[in-house]
Structure formats: structure tokens, C-alpha cells
Amino acid sequence: MHIDRLEKAGKFPLRVHLTPGTVAWVEGEIDEWLQRRIAERRPPYEIAEREGQRVA
Incomplete structure (x- = not known):
């Protein structure tokens, strides 16, 4: 499962175990x-414009 790999790599929030067969985030x-x-x-220019910075 892709989410498992992302969680283990620290690239996705960790799941919360609710019951033995149920998880949530x-x-x-x-x-x-x-x-x-x-x-x-x-x-990058979109981010700068959104933050009010001038773009060359």
C-alpha cells in the first residue's frame, strides 16, 4: 500500500488505530x-505573487 510507504518515510501523517481492524487519520x-x-x-512566481512579492 502506497500510504504505508509514505507514512514509514515520514512523508504522510501517521494513522491512528481505533480498533484492531480500523484506522483513521x-x-x-x-x-x-x-x-x-x-x-x-x-x-515559484505564483507563490511570490500570492505573498505580495514582486517577480522579475
């Missing part, structure tokens, strides 16, 4: 992970 941690992924795919 903390919604806020998933939201933060998604925002980082979105930011990583944006071109």
Missing part, C-alpha cells in the same frame, strides 16, 4: 499535508 494533519503538496506543485 487526524483531519487537520491531512489538510496540512494537502496544502504542502499543493504549494509544492505551484510555480
Whole structure:
């Protein structure tokens, strides 16, 4: 499972074991992970413009 590999590599939030056969993730941690992924795919000029910086 791909999520397992990402968790073990520290690249995805760790799961929470609810019962022996059930796991879940903390919604806020998933939201933060998604925002980082979105930011990583944006071109640098978009990030600079969003932060109010001038782009040459």
C-alpha cells in the first residue's frame, strides 16, 4: 500500500488505530499535508505573487 510507504518515510501523517481492524487519520494533519503538496506543485512566481512579492 502506497500510504504505508509514505507514512514509514515520514512523508504522510501517521494513522491512528481505533480498533484492531480500523484506522483513521487526524483531519487537520491531512489538510496540512494537502496544502504542502499543493504549494509544492505551484510555480515559484505564483507563490511570490500570492505573498505580495514582486517577480522579475
